[in-house]
Amino acid sequence: MLSRNIVSRHSALLRRAIRAKSTQVHIDNSSSSPIAADGRHVHQENLDEIKVQRRDGSMNELEKLRGFVNYQRNPEPYRPPLERLKDWEEINPVPDRDVDVAHTALERKVQAARCMDCGTPFCQTYTGCPVNNLIPEWNNLVFEDAWDEAIERLHSTNNFPEFTGRVCPAPCEGSCVAGLVDDPVTIKNIEYAIVDRAFRDGKIAPRIPEERSGMTVAVVGSGPAGLACADQLNQMGHKVTVFERSDRVGGLLMYGIPNMKLEKETVDRRVNLLREEGIEFVTNADVGKNVDVNELNSQFDALCLTLGATKPRDLPVVGRDLKGVHFAMEFLTANQQKLLLTKEGKLESQWEKENWITAEGKDVIVIGGGDTGTDCIGTSMRHRCNSVTNFELMPQPPMERADDNPWPQWPRVFGVDYGHAEVKAATGKDPRVYSVMTKELIGDDDGNVKLLVTQDVEMTSSGPKAIEGSEREWPADLVVLSMGFLSPEAYVTEELGLNVDQRNNIQAVYGDFRTSVEGVFAGGDCRRGQSLVVWAINEGRGTADACNQYLEQKRFDEVDSRQITGAFANLSSLSPTM
Structure with a gap:
C-alpha cells in the first residue's frame, strides 16, 4: 500500500x-x-x-x-x-x-x-x-x-x-x-x-398525498429537521401538525441564518408549499411551556421532537453580566425580526426599545468562529459598526491539508468566508485573531461593556495553555458570544421524562430514533448535537422513517385487535345447539 x-x-x-x-x-x-x-x-x-x-x-x-x-x-x-x-x-x-x-x-x-x-x-x-x-x-x-x-x-x-x-x-x-x-x-x-x-419554471408544485392513513403526528420544532420530518410523514399519508415556539415557521432557517445568506422569501416559499400539501403549522406554541407536551403525546398517535440544540455555550468570566454582551442568536434573531417587521410595515418603537440590538458605530468583538461567527461579522458590517474583531481560541488552520487530515475528509484548512471578505474589502485586513482567550470584560459606570481583556494561548496535548504576560485590552461596545451550542433546552425532555446522554442530548440511537418513551421520536441537533443543516435534513428524514414504521405497526395492531374483538362478539351471539 x-x-x-x-x-x-x-x-x-x-x-x-x-x-x-x-x-x-x-x-x-x-x-x-x-x-x-x-x-x-x-x-x-x-x-x-x-x-x-x-x-x-x-x-x-x-x-x-x-x-x-x-x-x-x-x-x-x-x-x-x-x-x-x-x-x-x-x-x-x-x-x-x-x-x-x-x-x-x-x-x-x-x-x-x-x-x-x-x-x-x-x-x-x-x-x-x-x-x-x-x-x-x-x-x-x-x-x-x-x-x-x-x-x-x-x-x-x-x-x-x-x-x-x-x-x-x-x-x-x-x-x-x-x-x-x-x-x-x-x-x-x-x-x-x-x-x-x-x-x-414552475416545475415544483404541491404534491397532495392520494391516500391518508388516519394516523396523526405532532412535530415539535420547524427547523430543517422538523420540516424534513413533517414533509416525509405527510407524503407517507399521515396527518402532520408542526408546533413552532416562534412567531414564524423555519426555526434556524428563519431567525438563525441572516437574510444575506438565505432570503426569507426562499424559506416562506417552501413552507407555503408544505402547507398546500396538507401540513398544519402552529406558531407561538412553546411546547413544554404554553403547550403541554404530555397532552400532545396523548392526543397524537406519535410525537417527533426536532427541537434543535438551542442552549448556547456561555463565557464564564468577570463582566459577563455587563450590558452589551449578547449570545449570537439574540443578536441575529433581533436583526432578522426587525428586517421582517420593517418590510411588512409592522415595526413599532416599543419593540425596538425592548428587543433591538445594534452594532452601529460600535467596536464589536465576536467571540468564536464558524458559520455563526461569520454571520455576526456580516451583520455588524451592515449595521455600519466602527470596527469588528473575531477571536478564535484555536490556532490559524494550515493553508493545505495536514497529514492527519487526508482526503476524503472535510479539509480543515484556512478559508475566507463572506463576512471575512467584507471586512477585508472595507478595512484592508482580516478580522480574525487566533490563539486568544477572553479573560475579563470591563464596563463603565453605567454597567455597559467598554473593554475586553485577552490572553494569548498555545495549544498543548492537554489543551490551550495561557501565555504569561500576553494580556491585551480591546475596545468593545458590543460583545457577541458565538461559541456553539451545548444541547436542547431541558424543559421538554424533563416534562416527558426522557433519557438524555452525557451531553444532555435526547438519547435515541441513530437509525432508530426512538426515545425512552413509547411513541416519541427525536432527531436533528437535539439528538445529534449541533451540526449542519444538511445533517438536520438527514436526521429529519430518518426520524420520519422510524416514526412511520411505528405508526404502520400501530395501525396493524389496531386493525388486528378490532378483528379479534369482532370475531369473539360474533361467537358470543351464537345460540347453543343441542
Missing part, C-alpha cells in the same frame, strides 16, 4: 501539472447565441453548437469524456463585497439582474462536465453528503440539459436543496475525487441552480 506521504506527493505533482495549463473558461458564442427566443432558457440545440475554451487554449465543442482535465473549476462568485454591504439581499447574484440566466445555465453545464462518473463517488457518501445526494447522476443530467429530471433526482434525497445549496459548507466538494489532483467540481453551485431553475 502506498504511504500517505507518497500519495500526497503524487497528488501534488498531478495538481501542478494540470494547473500549469489552466486558463479561464471562455465561451465562444459568436456564431450562435446561447440565449433562446424567450431570452431565458438554453436548450440542447443551442448548446451543441457552442464552443468553449479548454485549459490548453483551444476552442472545441463542450464534451464530458475528459471534463475535469479539459475545464477548470469556475464557481459562481458572490456579489462584490462593497456592493453587497449596502443591502440585506442575498450575497449570491440575482438571476436576470446580476447575471444572465442563459449564460449561467451554460456555465453550470461546463462545470457539470467536470464530474466524470468516478469509480467511487465519495461525494455522495456520508463522508461527503449526509443526505446521500445522487451527485454524479444529476450532474450528468445538467450536462445533458435534462433539468426537469435533475430536480426529480435531487428531490429524491434532499427535501430542501434551495437551503443546502445556499448555506451548506459543501463537504461533498471536500470529498470530490477530482479534488485529489485538481480543484473539485462546483457541486454546490449546480445544486442550487437546479432547484432555482425548477422553481422559476
Whole structure:
C-alpha cells in the first residue's frame, strides 16, 4: 500500500501539472447565441453548437469524456463585497439582474462536465453528503440539459436543496475525487441552480398525498429537521401538525441564518408549499411551556421532537453580566425580526426599545468562529459598526491539508468566508485573531461593556495553555458570544421524562430514533448535537422513517385487535345447539 506521504506527493505533482495549463473558461458564442427566443432558457440545440475554451487554449465543442482535465473549476462568485454591504439581499447574484440566466445555465453545464462518473463517488457518501445526494447522476443530467429530471433526482434525497445549496459548507466538494489532483467540481453551485431553475419554471408544485392513513403526528420544532420530518410523514399519508415556539415557521432557517445568506422569501416559499400539501403549522406554541407536551403525546398517535440544540455555550468570566454582551442568536434573531417587521410595515418603537440590538458605530468583538461567527461579522458590517474583531481560541488552520487530515475528509484548512471578505474589502485586513482567550470584560459606570481583556494561548496535548504576560485590552461596545451550542433546552425532555446522554442530548440511537418513551421520536441537533443543516435534513428524514414504521405497526395492531374483538362478539351471539 502506498504511504500517505507518497500519495500526497503524487497528488501534488498531478495538481501542478494540470494547473500549469489552466486558463479561464471562455465561451465562444459568436456564431450562435446561447440565449433562446424567450431570452431565458438554453436548450440542447443551442448548446451543441457552442464552443468553449479548454485549459490548453483551444476552442472545441463542450464534451464530458475528459471534463475535469479539459475545464477548470469556475464557481459562481458572490456579489462584490462593497456592493453587497449596502443591502440585506442575498450575497449570491440575482438571476436576470446580476447575471444572465442563459449564460449561467451554460456555465453550470461546463462545470457539470467536470464530474466524470468516478469509480467511487465519495461525494455522495456520508463522508461527503449526509443526505446521500445522487451527485454524479444529476450532474450528468445538467450536462445533458435534462433539468426537469435533475430536480426529480435531487428531490429524491434532499427535501430542501434551495437551503443546502445556499448555506451548506459543501463537504461533498471536500470529498470530490477530482479534488485529489485538481480543484473539485462546483457541486454546490449546480445544486442550487437546479432547484432555482425548477422553481422559476414552475416545475415544483404541491404534491397532495392520494391516500391518508388516519394516523396523526405532532412535530415539535420547524427547523430543517422538523420540516424534513413533517414533509416525509405527510407524503407517507399521515396527518402532520408542526408546533413552532416562534412567531414564524423555519426555526434556524428563519431567525438563525441572516437574510444575506438565505432570503426569507426562499424559506416562506417552501413552507407555503408544505402547507398546500396538507401540513398544519402552529406558531407561538412553546411546547413544554404554553403547550403541554404530555397532552400532545396523548392526543397524537406519535410525537417527533426536532427541537434543535438551542442552549448556547456561555463565557464564564468577570463582566459577563455587563450590558452589551449578547449570545449570537439574540443578536441575529433581533436583526432578522426587525428586517421582517420593517418590510411588512409592522415595526413599532416599543419593540425596538425592548428587543433591538445594534452594532452601529460600535467596536464589536465576536467571540468564536464558524458559520455563526461569520454571520455576526456580516451583520455588524451592515449595521455600519466602527470596527469588528473575531477571536478564535484555536490556532490559524494550515493553508493545505495536514497529514492527519487526508482526503476524503472535510479539509480543515484556512478559508475566507463572506463576512471575512467584507471586512477585508472595507478595512484592508482580516478580522480574525487566533490563539486568544477572553479573560475579563470591563464596563463603565453605567454597567455597559467598554473593554475586553485577552490572553494569548498555545495549544498543548492537554489543551490551550495561557501565555504569561500576553494580556491585551480591546475596545468593545458590543460583545457577541458565538461559541456553539451545548444541547436542547431541558424543559421538554424533563416534562416527558426522557433519557438524555452525557451531553444532555435526547438519547435515541441513530437509525432508530426512538426515545425512552413509547411513541416519541427525536432527531436533528437535539439528538445529534449541533451540526449542519444538511445533517438536520438527514436526521429529519430518518426520524420520519422510524416514526412511520411505528405508526404502520400501530395501525396493524389496531386493525388486528378490532378483528379479534369482532370475531369473539360474533361467537358470543351464537345460540347453543343441542
